[in-house]
Amino acid sequence: MNIQHILFSWQTIGALLTLFIFSFLYRDNPFYKFAEHLFVGVSLGYTICQYWFSTVYPDLFQRLFMSPVAQVSVGQKLLLVVPLILGLMYFTAFIPKVSWLMRIPLGFIMGWGMGV
Numbered sequence: 001m002n003i004q005h006i007l008f009s010w011q012t013i014g015a016l017l018t019l020f021i022f023s024f025l026y027r028d029n030p031f032y033k034f035a036e037h038l039f040v041g042v043s044l045g046y047t048i049c050q051y052w053f054s055t056v057y058p059d060l061f062q063r064l065f066m067s068p069v070a071q072v073s074v075g076q077k078l079l080l081v082v083p084l085i086l087g088l089m090y091f092t093a094f095i096p097k098v099s100w101l102m103r104i105p106l107g108f109i110m111g112w113g114m115g116v
Contacts, residue, residue, distance in 0.1 A: 060084060 020035035063072050064080045086108060092101040 056087075 017035045017038070020031040023029055024032040060080055060083060064077055064084065086105040089101050089105045092098045
């Protein structure tokens with residue numbers, strides 16, 4: 001084992017990031033902020049990829065856009081348009097004039113959660 005293998009291993013990176021997180025005990029510093037932002041970014045990216053490849057792509061996009069009409073009926077495709085529109089309404093939060101539209105899918109999610 002050479003020194004380059006030790007310096008650039010995943011365990012070394014993990015140990016450094018752990019020390020960066022523990023550096024918050026001293027005081028708020030750039031090392032802690034770097035590790036915090038890296039953790040949040042990586043975990044959010046991983047979660048988005050998991051949802052996309054396990055749920056959104058196979059259950060919505062493949063059935064709606066890539067399946068022949070013989071496999072998925074027109075009625076089922078129209079039923080899939082509703083979650084697509086509700087999902088796109090979440091992005092209206094970034095447009096100030098139509099940001100009120102984000103309340104609609106949030107209302108559906110809150111109602112579903114209360115019901116469950």
